[in-house]
Amino acid sequence: MSIMEKENSPIKTLKGLQSEVQSSNKIALSVDCVIFGFDDSKLKVLLIRSDLKKYHDNYSLLGDLVKPNEDLDASASRVLKQRTGLNHLYLEQVHTFGEVSRHPAGRVVSVAYCSLINIKHHHLKILDNELRWHEVSSVKELLFDHIKIFDYCYSWLQKRVQEHPLGFSLLPEKFSLRELQDLYEAILNKKLDRRNFRKKFFKMDFLVDLEEDEQDVAHRPGKLYKFNYEKYEKNKKTWTGIDF
Amino acid sequence: MSIMEKENSPIKTLKGLQSEVQSSNKIALSVDCVIFGFDDSKLKVLLIRSDLKKYHDNYSLLGDLVKPNEDLDASASRVLKQRTGLNHLYLEQVHTFGEVSRHPAGRVVSVAYCSLINIKHHHLKILDNELRWHEVSSVKELLFDHIKIFDYCYSWLQKRVQEHPLGFSLLPEKFSLRELQDLYEAILNKKLDRRNFRKKFFKMDFLVDLEEDEQDVAHRPGKLYKFNYEKYEKNKKTWTGIDF
């Protein structure tokens, strides 16, 4: 692999490799988190105002440098925890952005993570630097290349949410089918047929009818459901079908 | 973003940020390429023997450290070029592996790329360290965590090839439908119905009939086709359909 394979390389020792790695040109590595939430039937993203004087008008994603003794995933979890006070959130790596000139302070390669939060359930515990939710549709520019990272992660989410049950992380544990559909409509940014939507999800057969009704709605309340992860895992399809 | 957002951070200058990045704990960053090829109706992967004495029995992926002034994608291209002599290959970033203990020589975070080569057309120009093609089905163990990277990239390919026309990078420019189907069967590791396969691809409508026949086959020759990328781009579907 990598480090030890140079052209015409002779046999090396592990010790030699260690010093090669040590003395090599290292690179600042960061994680940036695109944190999505869902509230008021709208898809939102959590942003913070840049604390750089020069860029103080810009909002940015939440991120930090990866520590030398920290797994990459752990680094993203830490950023979430430190910046929002929230733990154990849905988190998945999406893409690594490594253009030389992407960061004005020097070479910084950034690994983008996507996180999904149930806004209603988890209240932000830290509110530095105008940390707050922004409507996804209103996000037009961000610090550095963050808009590129954001766009990439949003596209990723739009695709991913159609193939994996991650959308439930954005909802309360108990939700109505209307809320679920609103969520999908917000993420995919298009209207869906209610009857077919219901049919689809009931057929997938991992929603548990809680025999309970919505409260505090000014009309006939809908039934509440929860997502049964075990059932999903047991029955999930091995996806196939050539189509493009 | 990241670097400049510490808890309770005051307003910072760009200069301050620069020195923060400079003095921060940097990390050795590498790229590892999973290079797939297709030959003799079998999916293959290009591996090299480790030149580490201790691991000399292990094969490994092709990789190298990312240089300070090199874009990440460029780094992967360079590795391909340096190790195979081949240029302008299909190349796509897949995932970043960043566990602290993944590499015995110290902290090395590695960005995995997937590359697809037409074995027949591109002859390897460099054959260091027993660089050669291995049948994908026979790959059981690799250096360090390379088997994990390989498995991840193979799964990625299996999914990706069903949604995007990247498979054609593994074939000669002119190919028969049998070759195309053999390719899909090799990648997906299952038999497909010939009639339905043909229908599917003709319907997608980006194969150009070259009005030419296969040569040197011991039976009725098949027609040759090529992939029309422009036509694909023009008609490609915006993929939708909730299903999991």
Added chain:
DNA sequence: GAATAATGTGTTTTATTTACATAATATAAT
């Protein structure tokens, strides 16, 4: 020229997706 080993094509069946309309249930207003 007969046997072989592929290619090339079409139909039927089944499953999935789309389109669409009406009855039921709660709240809010009078």
Added chain:
DNA sequence: ATTATATTATGTAAATAAAACACATTATTC
């Protein structure tokens, strides 16, 4: 309490796509 309103819940028919399946055709080889 009656009515208007807003939303839930449900079913069916039509169109499309996927799966299963069989036979005629065209080269090569013996």
